[in-house]
Amino acid sequence: MGKKVLTVDDDPDVRLFTTTVLEEHGYTPVEAGNGEEGLQMITSENPDLVILDVLMPRQSGIRLYRELKTSKAFAGVKIIILSGIAKKTFLRSQQALTEFGESPVPEPDFYLEKPVDADVLAETIRKAIG
């Protein structure tokens, strides 16, 4: 069993793409279709890495990222943001939420804008969890 990687994305095509890349490189993929489901899966599956979309139904990746980064329980989980939303927007939104009185969160270690090449994704996963 390879390291476990959770993809949180509402687009089934993207989940199929990441799952294929993960399997080809020996990882164990698991999937969730929105932020809420993602949080449940992180709790139940305890993945080594989360590949997280931003714009999703129910709960966005911006909120889920914030929850993961402000909770000690998820401190060890690595995150790659994979989204059509620009990185600068992601950072500004986190800054805006901090200005509204929420706790500050660190910048994501890895941010990929869609569409992403399979090799680039595989290399980023390798950098994140080996």
Next chain:
Amino acid sequence: MKIKKLMFVTKFENLGYDAIQSLLSLRKASLEHIVFMNVIERDRVAMQRGVGYKKEEAVRLKEAANIRFIDWAERLFEQGMEVGVYIQVGSLAAEVAKAVRKEEADLVVIGRSHKSAMEQFYSGSTVTELIRRVSAPVLVYKPIPESPFAMGKPFERPLLATDWSPASLRAIDYLINLKALIQDIRLVHVADQKDIEGSSAMQAQKTRKDTKSRLEDLCARFQAEGIAARAHVYVGNPASEIDKAARECQATIVVMGTSAKMGWVERFMGSTPQEIAEKSLFPTLLIPPAMQ
């Protein structure tokens, strides 16, 4: 009845980012989450003889909608808003109702229906369909150039048209929750022409006075919350009189309760909320009755 989550349903024809901007005033009344929705009508990509299901067309339409929504979402995310997106192929009212239940949205915003009279006769108007299927209030948004008084603050001067139904009385509580946005409110009741026909001038005046006194009792509820309120009585056809009252009061939005129970009757006879929603230039907020 706070508005924390709003579902914004658009076909991009007449409901764009300018509408979202004017709705952002709802942040003063707890709005924190906007969910965008685009429904690609099944007919546009349906199975056709010799062509089959037009999958490529469906993908193209979905991607076009997604590009638009990403642009809007980026602007809202940067303001600290929470944003979600649904792009579905299917029937508009059914898909919106499904998403509203899933998201537990507090308000649905849609544009005016573009169905022809014949389509409305057979399938009902989208507004009527939607009201029948969802428990959340529905705002039929009209673009600002159409609505002369909206000026980007749709909740500033609402006109509440009441027929004393439970839904129209429920609208009072709904509006009180929006008090941070309301400058002043007008309450209107349209008396039936029959109520004053054949009666003496004295009797007609008594009807007017009784109605106004009833409206003033409702005004007192708004005044107790610090909202300026004023009562008006009109007589005649409800839809045209409500529209007239909205113009005379320079209202920014018309608010009405709706029964939404007699869909087939509305299809034959029409209903006042439907008529205002479809024909008036004013944005129209339709409040359904409380769920049993």
